[in-house]
Amino acid sequence: MKIAKVVVDIPASQINRIFDYSIPDHMQALIEVGMRVIVPFGSRTIMGYVLELTDHSDVKTLKPIQSLMDFVPILTEELVELGKWLAKDTMSFYISAFQAMLPQALKAEYHKLIHRLTTAPLSDSLEQVFAGRDYIDFSEVEASSVPLSELKQLLNDGDIEIIYSVKRRDAIKKQTFVKKICTSAQLDEYAAGLSNQAKKRKLLVEFLHELNQPMLLNTFLKKMQTTRQTIKPLIEHQLIELVEEEVYREPYDDTQIERTQPLQLKEQQLNALLAINQAFDQRNHEVFVLHGVTGSGKTEVYLQAIDHVMKQGKEAIVLVPEISLTPQMVNRFKGRFGKDVAVMHSALSKGERFDEWRKVHRKEVKVVVGARSAIFAPFENLGLIIIDEEHEASYKQEDHPRYHAKDVAIKRAKYHQCPVILGSATPTLETYARAKKGVYQLLEMPDRSNLSAMPQVEVVDMREELHSGNRTMFSTKLIEGIKERLDKNEQIVLFLNRRGYSTFVMCRDCGQVIECPHCDISLTYHQKQNRLKCHYCDYYEQVPHQCPSCESDTIRYFGTGTQKVEESLNKLIPEARIIRMDVDTTTKKGSHEMLLTKFAKKQADILLGTQMIAKGLDFPDVTLVGVLAADSLFNLPDFRASERTFQLITQVSGRAGRHHLAGEVIVQSYTPEHYSIEYAKNYDYQGFFAKEMAIRKAFQYPPYFYLTLITVSHPNRYQAEEVTRTISQLLYKHLSKQAKILGPTPSPIERIKNRYRFQCMIKYKYEPYQRNVLARILQYYEDMMRKEDLMIQIDLQPYQLM
Numbered sequence: 001m002k003i004a005k006v007v008v009d010i011p012a013s014q015i016n017r018i019f020d021y022s023i024p025d026h027m028q029a030l031i032e033v034g035m036r037v038i039v040p041f042g043s044r045t046i047m048g049y050v051l052e053l054t055d056h057s058d059v060k061t062l063k064p065i066q067s068l069m070d071f072v073p074i075l076t077e078e079l080v081e082l083g084k085w086l087a088k089d090t091m092s093f094y095i096s097a098f099q100a101m102l103p104q105a106l107k108a109e110y111h112k113l114i115h116r117l118t119t120a121p122l123s124d125s126l127e128q129v130f131a132g133r134d135y136i137d138f139s140e141v142e143a144s145s146v147p148l149s150e151l152k153q154l155l156n157d158g159d160i161e162i163i164y165s166v167k168r169r170d171a172i173k174k175q176t177f178v179k180k181i182c183t184s185a186q187l188d189e190y191a192a193g194l195s196n197q198a199k200k201r202k203l204l205v206e207f208l209h210e211l212n213q214p215m216l217l218n219t220f221l222k223k224m225q226t227t228r229q230t231i232k233p234l235i236e237h238q239l240i241e242l243v244e245e246e247v248y249r250e251p252y253d254d255t256q257i258e259r260t261q262p263l264q265l266k267e268q269q270l271n272a273l274l275a276i277n278q279a280f281d282q283r284n285h286e287v288f289v290l291h292g293v294t295g296s297g298k299t300e301v302y303l304q305a306i307d308h309v310m311k312q313g314k315e316a317i318v319l320v321p322e323i324s325l326t327p328q329m330v331n332r333f334k335g336r337f338g339k340d341v342a343v344m345h346s347a348l349s350k351g352e353r354f355d356e357w358r359k360v361h362r363k364e365v366k367v368v369v370g371a372r373s374a375i376f377a378p379f380e381n382l383g384l385i386i387i388d389e390e391h392e393a394s395y396k397q398e399d400h401p402r403y404h405a406k407d408v409a410i411k412r413a414k415y416h417q418c419p420v421i422l423g424s425a426t427p428t429l430e431t432y433a434r435a436k437k438g439v440y441q442l443l444e445m446p447d448r449s450n451l452s453a454m455p456q457v458e459v460v461d462m463r464e465e466l467h468s469g470n471r472t473m474f475s476t477k478l479i480e481g482i483k484e485r486l487d488k489n490e491q492i493v494l495f496l497n498r499r500g501y502s503t504f505v506m507c508r509d510c511g512q513v514i515e516c517p518h519c520d521i522s523l524t525y526h527q528k529q530n531r532l533k534c535h536y537c538d539y540y541e542q543v544p545h546q547c548p549s550c551e552s553d554t555i556r557y558f559g560t561g562t563q564k565v566e567e568s569l570n571k572l573i574p575e576a577r578i579i580r581m582d583v584d585t586t587t588k589k590g591s592h593e594m595l596l597t598k599f600a601k602k603q604a605d606i607l608l609g610t611q612m613i614a615k616g617l618d619f620p621d622v623t624l625v626g627v628l629a630a631d632s633l634f635n636l637p638d639f640r641a642s643e644r645t646f647q648l649i650t651q652v653s654g655r656a657g658r659h660h661l662a663g664e665v666i667v668q669s670y671t672p673e674h675y676s677i678e679y680a681k682n683y684d685y686q687g688f689f690a691k692e693m694a695i696r697k698a699f700q701y702p703p704y705f706y707l708t709l710i711t712v713s714h715p716n717r718y719q720a721e722e723v724t725r726t727i728s729q730l731l732y733k734h735l736s737k738q739a740k741i742l743g744p745t746p747s748p749i750e751r752i753k754n755r756y757r758f759q760c761m762i763k764y765k766y767e768p769y770q771r772n773v774l775a776r777i778l779q780y781y782e783d784m785m786r787k788e789d790l791m792i793q794i795d796l797q798p799y800q801l802m
């Protein structure tokens with residue numbers, strides 16, 4: 001093969017194609033599909049992925065590949081095809097799709113250099129930067145006072161050129177080992193030649209007699225209480241050598257994790273397992289919906305299904321939402337499968353993530369447990385894919401490529417002819433509807449594995465509390481409940497839904513709310529730094545002492561952030577020991593784990609937190625769960641608000657009374673009569689499903705209709721609206737008559753980072769040409785996007801409607 005088809009590392013629409021390069025002779029035997037290469041592109045050199053090898057090209061003169069970055073492909077052939085599909089399916093660039101599949105550490109970093117071509121004198125300030133060198137880093141000029149226009153002139157005149165060099169930073173961690181390379185006889189011979197004073201060296205020789213495998217240099221030196229200098233003669237006499245070996249950064253200490261044995265399954269678990277195993281044995285690509293109430297033992301079913309697959313030499317991927325990827329969760333898998341498990345999620349360092357990925361790539365593990373992007377684990381013998389808590393919105397990536405892990409899972413499982421399990425106590429309407437129609441296979445587990453009852457849920461009407469004079473954010477019932485648990489030395493989980501409910505600063509005199517100057521959104525108060533921050537851009541400011549509009553000094557922060565809850569709770573029940581878990585207390589690596597361990601050891605009575613604590617946690621002494629603001633989601637312009645409220649209450653309730661102690665749940669609400677709260681209270685998934693389906697049908701939302709959201713943004717409001725209007729008209733003209741086009745309307749958050757945002761929504765049942773039409777629209781605006789700062793985002797499966 002003489003020609004390689006390559007996708008290059010420039011995410012831009014005019015470059016979003018596959019380019020042909022010739023393969024130099026010396027690379028012909030080495031190059032394979034799925035490798036990274038360095039190729040010339042225009043005036044620079046950049047990284048690319050080889051997608052295909054061929055002997056034919058329509059292009060007459062081809063540039064040659066400059067070098068190979070890999071000796072083993074980093075993308076399997078399956079992943080190469082998957083990437084092409086993903087790019088088409090989500091309408092994103094090829095390069096973005098491939099980048100999404102690989103760990104950060106594998107992405108090349110470019111270095112921009114300026115090469116001086118002329119000997120003629122340059123301006124004084126530029127001469128100062130060059131300081132006699134021929135090559136300087138571009139950033140040095142940027143940091144200097146030299147105007148970029150001057151560079152541009154020189155560039156045009158051919159006095160300098162700009163070159164791009166690729167820095168390799170695969171960041172393989174290496175450590176030095178001491179290795180014995182001689183026989184015992186040689187050691188004796190050496191020892192005999194030593195003088196009596198050389199006691200240390202004699203000790204070393206003795207130790208070397210026993211050293212049968214390489215030892216970490218540092219350990220060796222520590223053990224022998226000696227220095228590098230002392231062992232130098234041993235190296236010179238060729239008794240030992242120092243070798244560099246690759247090591248993995250191990251984020252989890254496997255030796256500390258207790259191994260577990262499979263549990264005797266309950267009947268409902270056994271039925272589910274048998275169906276899954278059968279599909280696997282028959283190489284049946286089947287999607288199972290494992291609908292099991294909280295505590296029904298879904299995880300044990302996963303573990304035994306994986307075990308079955310592994311026994312046949314196959315591999316498994318388990319996706320877990322980022323926030324429930326707690327050490328507790330990891331330990332359940334490591335406890336069963338030990339070193340066969342790799343873990344991938346964003347709390348690991350870049351290097352650690354790379355090492356976990358390499359374990360998969362080198363076929364050293366059989367199971368991956370990870371967050372969304374673990375779905376791309378480069379296994380070649382997949383036997384099972386599990387998506388736990390399948391209803392979680394975090395499985396959808398909200399950035400290029402806008403993919404849903406569920407779709408990728410099903411695509412991969414089809415390729416490998418293996419089953420997929422979508423597990424949840426509260427499956428999404430989309431999933432459950434497909435299961436009911438028989439597209440997916442439904443497995444029900446209605447009972448808790450220990451047959452303990454689901455905790456009693458009581459809904460408190462907060463309006464009544466207010467009328468009876470309680471102005472705190474805690475109902476009398478909840479405060480009594482907490483005190484009761486404290487007396488009995490039991491524990492409490494308090495859940496605050498922060499989305500749509502954050503702390504903002506308002507003037508009590510004139511009602512002015514302090515907003516971000518660049519985004520149409522109120523700033524959020526952060527107590528620690530006493531700052532107001534914007535959650536959409538990086539803007540922050542000090543909290544003002546006076547209202548910027550009326551100069552009154554009655555400026556206060558409002559809303560119910562976790563900090564504020566903690567403060568009031570401290571006032572009401574000073575003796576309670578509280579652990580607060582939210583984005584502010586868990587930014588440091590390992591802090592999440594530390595807080596949970598503290599709670600598990602009963603060094604605190606109350607765990608107070610956000611989404612983070614809603615799932616996956618399993619503490620035996622938790623007998624009371626409180627939901628502080630159950631209806632906060634209803635304020636959001638999102639047709640899934642009811643569904644999310646139902647899921648949340650059900651999941652949070654599932655944290656109470658999972659073991660021998662009975663549990664109780666108190667849900668505080670200002671709209672206690674809302675059906676999603678009513679059904680959640682009665683653990684009535686079927687009831688909720690029927691009711692919500694009827695509403696979705698009436699208002700033409702998924703799963704009855706598909707949605708596409710197009711968001712247009714521009715620094716100029718009029719432009720943004722005009723473009724959206726034209727797009728709406730084009731869609732109306734080119735899509736079928738059944739498609740409904742809604743828009744242009746301003747987005748719920750109309751301005752972010754000084755850009756005005758308008759949207760247009762397509763609702764449709766069947767629209768096979770939609771992608772083509774959208775692609776043509778993008779093409780039409782390509783120039784404007786490049787030159788005029790126009791942005792058009794297309795989301796073919798929107799979850800965030802803001």
Ligand SMILES: Nc1ncnc2c1ncn2[C@@H]1O[C@H](COP(=O)(O)OP(=O)(O)OP(=O)(O)O)[C@@H](O)[C@H]1O
Nearest residue numbers: 263264265266294295296297298299300449616654
């Ligand atoms: N067959 C079994 N026999 C005894 N105990 C079991 C069995 N299956 C599961 N358990 C135990 O029941 C508890 C709940 O199980 P698990 O956490 O797997 O449930 P789950 O369905 O995943 O719950 P959730 O959706 O709330 O996370 C665990 O402590 C688990 O060890």
Ligand SMILES: [Zn+2]
Nearest residue numbers: 516519534537
């Ligand atoms: Zn902002």
Ligand SMILES: [Zn+2]
Nearest residue numbers: 507510547550
């Ligand atoms: Zn004011």
